[in-house]
Amino acid sequence: MTVCRQLATQLVRSGRGILAADESIATMNRRLYAAGVPATEQNRRAYRELLAGTPGLAEGVAGIIFCDETLRQRFADGRTFPEAVHQLGMLPGIKVDTGAYACPGLGELVTEGLDGLPARMAEYAALGARFAKWRAVFVIADDLPSGVALWANAQALARYAAAAQEAGLVPIVEPEVLTEGEHSLERCAEITARVHAAVAEELVAFRVDQAGMVLKPNMVVEGNRHPRRATPEQVAEATVDVLRAQPEELAGVAFLSGGQPPERATANLAAMQRHTTPWPLTFSFGRALVDPALAAWRGAPRRVPAGRAALAARVAANWAALRGLGEPARV
Numbered sequence: 001m002t003v004c005r006q007l008a009t010q011l012v013r014s015g016r017g018i019l020a021a022d023e024s025i026a027t028m029n030r031r032l033y034a035a036g037v038p039a040t041e042q043n044r045r046a047y048r049e050l051l052a053g054t055p056g057l058a059e060g061v062a063g064i065i066f067c068d069e070t071l072r073q074r075f076a077d078g079r080t081f082p083e084a085v086h087q088l089g090m091l092p093g094i095k096v097d098t099g100a101y102a103c104p105g106l107g108e109l110v111t112e113g114l115d116g117l118p119a120r121m122a123e124y125a126a127l128g129a130r131f132a133k134w135r136a137v138f139v140i141a142d143d144l145p146s147g148v149a150l151w152a153n154a155q156a157l158a159r160y161a162a163a164a165q166e167a168g169l170v171p172i173v174e175p176e177v178l179t180e181g182e183h184s185l186e187r188c189a190e191i192t193a194r195v196h197a198a199v200a201e202e203l204v205a206f207r208v209d210q211a212g213m214v215l216k217p218n219m220v221v222e223g224n225r226h227p228r229r230a231t232p233e234q235v236a237e238a239t240v241d242v243l244r245a246q247p248e249e250l251a252g253v254a255f256l257s258g259g260q261p262p263e264r265a266t267a268n269l270a271a272m273q274r275h276t277t278p279w280p281l282t283f284s285f286g287r288a289l290v291d292p293a294l295a296a297w298r299g300a301p302r303r304v305p306a307g308r309a310a311l312a313a314r315v316a317a318n319w320a321a322l323r324g325l326g327e328p329a330r331v
Helices: 003-012 025-034 041-052 081-087 117-127 147-166 185-205 232-243 262-272 287-297 301-322
Strands: 017-020 061-066 091-095 100-102 109-111 131-138 170-177 252-255 281-285
Touching: 003 061, 003 091, 003 131, 003 170, 003 252, 017 287, 017 301, 025 041, 041 061, 041 081, 041 287, 041 301, 061 131, 081 091, 100 131, 109 131, 109 147, 117 147, 131 147, 147 170, 147 185, 170 185, 185 232, 232 262, 252 262, 262 281, 262 287, 262 301, 281 287, 281 301, 287 301
Parallel strands: 017 061, 017 281, 061 091, 091 131, 131 170, 252 281
Antiparallel strands: 100 109
């Protein structure tokens, strides 16, 4: 078994999920500001240490995704973030794309960051990262996404995944169909299936070993302005139906939360577990896990325990969802 296959197994076949704490500096600054916390490098570092250092976190989380800044920072005790996360029983990961931007001549969002990527991958591996992530986003409208946008983002995802595996890092491939809009659950399913097909074709073309890769897709849900909300059972059925096209050798699927309220994302995850699939269905949530922690902490050292308790509660709820338990276990 290759290193990537071994690490991918640790990430998604351990009955745990993945914590996405990889917001860019600009995004993290906006969230800190909204919570009444000064947007400084030290506060970004303190917030990520609050998350990663939550007691018992490794019982429900197998890996944590960081941004470039955090991967290079240190815990208050002097350990680097990769060292500390390893010692706490989790795998450190790194977001390697540089963001989605409007593509000239097209107008749709295309994710950038391929320039110099193999060298950056090698550096991240040397810093202690064990997996990587690249996010591509797709907007649903009457005539969107276009075939060109599908191809451009799918090829970038595949090129990234191949570069990650060459560096010995597990690629998390994240094609996200955004929830903004009035579209129905059925329309989301249609577009998600098209996106997955385009990405699958490019992954094969670039010889990506899918047994050493994790897919991080959106759940199939209605648009955020649609008049009717789908039930967890409807979301699960539609999502798993779309995923049936994935190869059996895929290491696993770790869903993004996509801006869903934390409780809804967890309920949908729980409903997924009632379906039989050849790969595990777990979580790689960001805001659905960390927003309650930020709201409880609000930058005050004395409220670090409250922030960690809020994170632990959300992780416990999702850990329980993976096991079909009615009440969340403590972590």
